[in-house]
Amino acid sequence: AEFDAAIAELRSSELAAMSAQGDVQAAQATFKMAEHADAELKRTRDKLEEVLRAKRLHDELDRAYSDIRTDLNLQLRPEISELASSFLVELTDARYSELELDDQYRLTVLEEGVPKPVISGGEEDLANLVFRLAISQMIAERAGQELSLLILDEVFGSLDESRRQNVVELLRRLGDRFEQVIVITHIESVREGLDRVIEVSYDETSGTSRVATSDGGAAGGSGPVVGRIGADDLAAALS
Template identity: 65%
Template sequence: QEAQTKREALRQQYTEVKHQRDRVVALGEDGACPTCSRPLGGSLHTVVEHLEELIETVNVDGSYYKARVEQLEQMPEDVHQLDEKRRALMLEVGTLERRLAKVQLAVLELGTIVRDLAAKRQREVQMKRDISRIPPGYDPARHAEVIGEVDRLTPMEAEAGRFQAMLDREPQLRLEQTRIAQEVMRVQSMLGTIRTRRAQISFTEKDFNDLKAEFDRVRVELQESKVAAARAQEQVSGATAALAAAQESAEELKKKVAELEVLQTDRRMHDELDRAFSDLRTDLNFQLRPELSELASAFLSELTDARYTELELDDQYNIVILEDGIQKPVLSGGEEDLANLVLRLAISQMIAERAGQSFSLLILDEVFGSLDEARRFNVVELLRGLQDRFEQVILITHIEPVREGLDRVINVNYDADRGCSVVTESEVDAIDADPDEDAESTWPGRTPEVLPRVAAESAERTAGAGA
């Protein structure tokens, strides 16, 4: 166990020493000594060697303890004791070696310290010698004189420095002067040549001014030509765009003209159709109105017991009732309903006659509301007379007495308890009554014949509900 502990300690020591060695090498001579923290200076190589020796010693000890740990696992007791003694001696040797290394390092540092001390002692002697040369006492006047002399000489020193710089530049300036002189000579030679050539040219100032004026005029004309060309180009672009727009408008006009021709053709056709339909309507009115008026007059006479015998229709098919050949100015509500009813019956009969066959169904909804009892009877009798034209006639009414003159009665009542309408069929006693029985109290002039194809639906409203 002790060998293992020593081995672990050596591993940690190896890591620390190696880190110190690497750090010292990285910092160089400016780095601090890991022992005394002073700058290494010239002792760098010695310290590095010492650290490497220490690393080697730790490696050796580590190898030993590694082998020792392996041996102790199977070593006899006596050998183990001897090995422990050897290990103790090795530890003592290692300790002594480390102390020796420290002593050697201290000796090296002692030499450096001795040299520094000798240098400082020499400096001390020199300073004492310089101090001894200074005359004793303090002379303020001399001090002021020296300060004044320094102030006077300081600008001169600056001026001397400037002059010295100029003197230093003298060779370069002389070279520059020579170059400039050569350049001046070259320019003078060129100027002489130019003057000679000018003298040879027969060109006066007036000619120059004329030529310059001509040049300016041509330049102005050129500029104006450029402006005119730009304007012309703009006009060409505008004209091109206008031409394209005109062509597009022309194409659009052609399309519109074609559409107009089609529309005019359609209009002529529509005008012809309108005239044809107008003529047809006029002919139909001329042919149908008298016949409708005649049929409606017959129905009206029958329903009013010949009180009103004439009913006419104007151009707009408005109803006009004549009484003794004179137009009745005001119609009561019942008379107006009766007139509308006979007109609808007349139209239905005319359609049936023109069709050449009887219609299967005629439905009348609430046509008895404004009629008195006699006219109600007349309406029912009139419907009986239309049985050859209509196979079935359905009356929808709330008038209870009407049901006694019909063949079949279907009641639609609202059942409040069930929340819905209930349809039932009632027996009509009047249909099966004795022919000798007097029924004048209900239907004046009613005959006992049974209506074979007339049925009615009687819808009765109860309180709060409708059917």
């Protein structure tokens, strides 16, 4: 009986040892998982710190650029407004005295110093044109040298005949800023003020486009006109 009891106790001890060994292995696996989780946590914290440093730098740069943008707006907006206003006075025969820009660069036309809340489509196009011309001239002036090319595409369509001619004359006066001014238009009457004209037309018979060059003021067809205001021959410049 004592032998049987000893055998039973031995088996119980062996089972307990096996269970303890399993617990040890489970504990070791849990420990390894904890080590892995700790390493992953450290990597995550390091990455978070890196992201936070980048965010702090981004926020600082954003504040700096915002300050620069504000300073530039304060400096450039009055200059652009003054240039655009001078162009507007010329193109409207002094009907409109000024063009104002708000801090979002939205345009307001002034008539005898009074804001004009409603303007026609042609007047709006004219205001946008002088705004772009003012920006172009300011860039040319700040570059410290002439910009070689100014291209205007279909800027005459909504203007009456008088203002079309005013635009052509203004573009001529910009010759000291832009060596070459190219205007693209379907308006035949403006060719009178151009030095050279390249007319593009479609030949239905051959299914091809035809290009003809002439001096400004020459009679032409109905195709779009590429006109040049400047000293050199546009055809030679494009060849």
